[in-house]
Amino acid sequence: AQSVTQLGSHVSVSEGALVLLRCNYSSSVPPYLFWYVQYPNQGLQLLLKYTSAATLVKGINGFEAEFKKSETSFHLTKPSAHMSDAAEYFCAVSDTGRRALTFGSGTRLQVQP
């Protein structure tokens, strides 16, 4: 079965600094990978998804992620953090058997003024 691991349950950056949230996957087949964001007391919103069309994927709110097969990684980045980016971020992989998403444990991003 596919799985994802998110390194770092909490990440803190200064406003304007680079955001890097790490995600590694485990899959015996080419994976479909997703990043979601969750604001307080809200559901999950899709940031971006990798579907093998391009290794560098651009999403909403200035986020992007690069699929690296050799490193089995799909890290999320944003060049300059904004206060409004403070939220929970989840990496997910699509389980080809069930077509349900399996989520990582999440990373809480704090942005300091």
Added chain:
Amino acid sequence: EADIYQTPRYLVIGTGKKITLECSQTMGHDKMYWYQQDPGMELHLIHYSYGVNSTEKGDLSSESTVSRIRTEHFPLTLESARPSHTSQYLCASSELGMGSNTEAFFGQGTRLTVV
């Protein structure tokens, strides 16, 4: 506007009560899911459905049950609530037949507290 709705948003209820969490979507999606999100943020799949009259249990064992009588409606029921059921419950839906690159769309969640 096509969307996915969960009611109630917040529910505080006494032990032993029967509760139903509602989930409806207007996107015409065949697949629907229930995830349980614990205080540590992690999401666990507890139920999913491929379509009407189809329901399957997910990874996390749950005492809840679900039904899918209509495409747009996927309610979750707890016959006798206990404090261990306190959690956030997230409903989601996705399109069937597009392969596994299809994303899931989430409702805003129901935060359940059993006292």
